[in-house]
Amino acid sequence: MSDESIHDVVRNRYGAIARALDEDTLQKPSCCGGTSASTSTSSSASASCCGEGAECGTNSQLYDMSLLEGLPVDATRLSLGCGDPVSIANLKVGDTVLDLGSGGGIDCFLAARQVGETGHVIGVDMTPEMLKKARANKAKMGADNVEFRLGQIEALPVADQSVDVIMSNCVINLSPDKKSVFREAYRVLKQGGRVSISDIVTEGEFSPELRAQVDQWAACVTGAIDVQEYTGLMREVGFVDIQVVDKADASEIIPPQTGMPRVFSARITARKP
Numbered sequence: 001m002s003d004e005s006i007h008d009v010v011r012n013r014y015g016a017i018a019r020a021l022d023e024d025t026l027q028k029p030s031c032c033g034g035t036s037a038s039t040s041t042s043s044s045a046s047a048s049c050c051g052e053g054a055e056c057g058t059n060s061q062l063y064d065m066s067l068l069e070g071l072p073v074d075a076t077r078l079s080l081g082c083g084d085p086v087s088i089a090n091l092k093v094g095d096t097v098l099d100l101g102s103g104g105g106i107d108c109f110l111a112a113r114q115v116g117e118t119g120h121v122i123g124v125d126m127t128p129e130m131l132k133k134a135r136a137n138k139a140k141m142g143a144d145n146v147e148f149r150l151g152q153i154e155a156l157p158v159a160d161q162s163v164d165v166i167m168s169n170c171v172i173n174l175s176p177d178k179k180s181v182f183r184e185a186y187r188v189l190k191q192g193g194r195v196s197i198s199d200i201v202t203e204g205e206f207s208p209e210l211r212a213q214v215d216q217w218a219a220c221v222t223g224a225i226d227v228q229e230y231t232g233l234m235r236e237v238g239f240v241d242i243q244v245v246d247k248a249d250a251s252e253i254i255p256p257q258t259g260m261p262r263v264f265s266a267r268i269t270a271r272k273p
C-alpha cells in the first residue's frame with residue numbers, strides 16, 4: 001500500500017473513534033488491536049493503550065491519577081496512548097513543547113500545566129475530528145498556552161529550530177515513513193532540544209503477511225518496528241543520547257500470533273546536540 005493509503009486508513013480509524021465519542025457510542029477505543037485487556041498498574045511504560053475496567057479509554061493506568069484531575073472527561077476518554085511520555089520529559093516553565101499525533105490532547109494539557117503561562121504547547125494531528133475534539137477540550141480548560149494544528153508528522157507545520165521538547169504517545173508506529181518523522185522532529189527542535197516518546201516497538205520482524213494487514217497497522221500493531229531499527233533511525237537523522245527508558249510487554253493487549261514478533265510499549269528519550 002502507498003503511504004497515502006496507510007494515512008487514509010489510519011485517519012479513518014481515529015476519525016471514527018472521535019465521532020463515536022460525540023455520538024456516545026465509544027465502547028472500546030484502543031490503539032492496540034481493538035482489545036481492551038490490560039493489567040498494568042504502572043505509570044511508567046505501560047502495555048496498555050486502553051483502560052481496563054468500566055470506562056475503557058480512560059487510560060487511568062497510564063498516568064498517575066492525580067495528574068488527570070481537572071482534565072475534561074472527553075480528553076481522558078480519548079486517551080489512546082501506550083505510556084506516559086510527559087512525566088519523563090523533564091519539562092520546564094517557559095518551554096515550547098510539540099506533541100506528535102496529539103489526538104484528544106491529553107498529553108498537551110498535562111504538558112501545558114508544567115510549562116506554565118510563559119510556555120507554549122503545540123499538538124499536531126492529521127485527523128480533523130480529533131483536532132475538533134482537542135480544540136473543544138482546550139476551550140473547556142481555558143488552556144491559552146495550547147494550540148492544535150492540522151498536519152502530518154512526516155511534514156510538520158512547525159518552524160525550524162523552534163521547539164524545546166517533542167513528545168509523542170503511540171503514534172510513530174502508525175507512520176509509514178518513520179525516518180521522515182524523526183528527520184522532521186530533528187528539524188523543528190532547537191539545539192539541545194529533547195525528545196520523549198511512548199510507542200509500540202517490537203523485538204524482531206512481522207511476517208510480510210501480517211505487515212500487509214492494514215487494519216492491524218491502524219490499530220498500532222503491524223506498523224511497529226524493531227526497537228533497534230527505531231533507535232537506529234533516530235541516530236541516522238542526528239539524535240544522540242538515545243535511551244530506551246523502560247519497556248513493557250504488550251502481549252496481553254496484542255495477542256501473539258504466528259508471524260508476530262514480541263511486542264512492547266517502550267519509552268524512549270533522545271537529544272539534538
Ligand SMILES: C[S@@+](CC[C@H](N)C(=O)[O-])C[C@H]1O[C@@H](n2cnc3c(N)ncnc32)[C@H](O)[C@@H]1O
Binds near residue numbers: 007080169
Ligand atoms: C493512538 S492515537 C494517540 C493519540 C494521543 N497521542 C494519545 O495519547 O491519546 C494516534 C493519533 O495519531 C494521529 N496520527 C496518526 N498518524 C499520524 C500522522 N502520520 N500524522 C499526524 N497524525 C497522525 C491519529 O489521527 C490519532 O489521533
